[in-house]
Amino acid sequence: MLALNDVIEEIRNFSEKAGLFDKRILVMFSGGKDSSLALYLLKEADLDVSALTFFHRWSWRETLRWAMKFTKKLGVEHFLVDVTDGLLGEAVGRKGPVCINCKKVMLWNAKWFALNNGFDVLAKGDNANDKIIGALLDQCKTDIRLCEIPRIGIPTFRPLIKYTAEEVEKLADGAGIRPYRMYEHARRRQWREGCPLQYIDKEELVKPELMDLAYRVNYEVSKIARKRKVRVSVRVPSFEIMCWNCDDETLDEIRAAIEKFR
Structure with a gap:
């Protein structure tokens, strides 16, 4: 059984070897369980982390408020960016749903926000069940937890990528992370809410x-x-x-x- 303290220590050891203690890390933080756990673990591992949350006109305000309370409790700097205009430009006139267009807008904005504000690394809450562990990460020459994918142009840290969704769920519960739920049906049986x-x-x-x-x-x-x-x-x-x-x-x-x- 995974122990929360062991995972934090593993992240600390990996970060030391990878030189991450000298870097400013920007976590793409949706307020869901995965990104909340990633942010929590990096903060507990004593890394220099900040959170970046994108929202738009149709985002759930309840989950955004929960996210703001969570980062305040952690003592983490939290940036909020409205991507409504960019999403409209990418999505309107295309076939639904808009998720693939929204992700493109958010990743592009995260990259430039990081580079323009002195951040060295992006971090995400992807776990082993996410598709990102496939083709894109095959480009990584080293540990898949930290990879500079050419199409993104900034190193991307995925502290949860070797843990399954079930393991992430247990770790988050152990850390007392209970995000606000809208009780969406979602696309999968696991809690996977979005907008x-x-x-x-x-x-x-x-x-x-x-x-x-x-x-x-x-x-x-x-x-x-x-x-x-x-x-x-x-x-x-x-x-x-x-x-x-x-x-x-x-x-x-x-x-x-x-x-x-x-």
Whole structure:
């Protein structure tokens, strides 16, 4: 069984060998369990870390507030950057959902934010279940935890990349990290929340009105999901309901709640 202190010590030893104690590290921090754990571990390992959170017009405000409280408690400098305009430029007119476009905007902005503000390394909360351990990291000549991928142009530190999602979950629980949940259905059975724009129907042309609809509908059903402790999201504009463990009464309440948006 992984011990939290052992993981912190391992990160400390790796960082010393890699020369990271002389670097300023910027953690791409969404406020989810993975990035929260990565930030926590690097801070506990005595590295010079700051957090960078991107948000846009359709981001969940509840999770953003939780993220701000978390970094304040850690005593970590926290930068907030609004990427609404960049996301609109990348996503509008393309087919949904917008996640791949959003990630492109965020990674590009993170790179330049880091370089323009004196940071030497980007850090992310990717774990062993994430696809990034595949083709891109095959380019790494050394340990995959610290890799300077040419397409990014800045060294990227992934302290969790050798740990499975299940191990990350246990480590985060051990550290007392309990992010705010919107009770989204998400794409996987694991807690993998993001933002409501991921529920725009595939092959649908994205436009601001559809992005607004995705936010409003899913914010409304999140209230029901939280109250009933189930996980619910609604695709738009099809209004397909996705739910883990919903009974008929819950589904009826959800249908009634979204009827006004049709």
